Amino acid sequence: MNFGLILIAIIAGLVLWLYADFTLGRKNHLANAKTNTLPVRESNLAIFAEGPELFDDLFSELKNARQHIHILFYIVQDDKISQEFLTILKEKVKAGVEVRLMVDWVGSG
CATH class of the missing domain: 1.20.5 (Single alpha-helices involved in coiled-coils or other helix-helix interfaces)
Structure with a gap:
């Protein structure tokens, strides 16, 4: 007990x-x-619901590039949009803009 x-x-x-x-x-x-304070970033964010709006804006931004273009794509195929995209990049290279394009070879055919 x-x-x-x-x-x-x-x-x-x-x-x-x-x-x-x-x-x-x-x-x-x-x-x-300690209380953590996160840095505040100022940036522009655009959400596109339709493909044509996205590509119009993307191509406009690419055409306005002055120093460099660094871009990553998963799919680049032999279609109208991809041809226009690659043509713009070629023109920018000829204009002296540094262009770096990374493409996933699995997604691109």
Whole structure:
């Protein structure tokens, strides 16, 4: 019988100790935690719901490039849009603009 009471007292003591440790540790952590401030970026974001609007804007931006063009595409095929895209890039190279194009060979046929 004494063994049972001692065991209950030990378990109760452990539970109280864990509760106090958690509570005081959390309180200490919150008091010393650094608040992170994220940098604010200023940029233009445009969402396109239709393909023609996207390509009109993309081609316009490419034509206005003055120093460099770095672009990644998953699919470039032998179609009208891709031909126009590649023609613009070739013209920009001839105009002295640095052009870097990365194409995924799996998606492009």
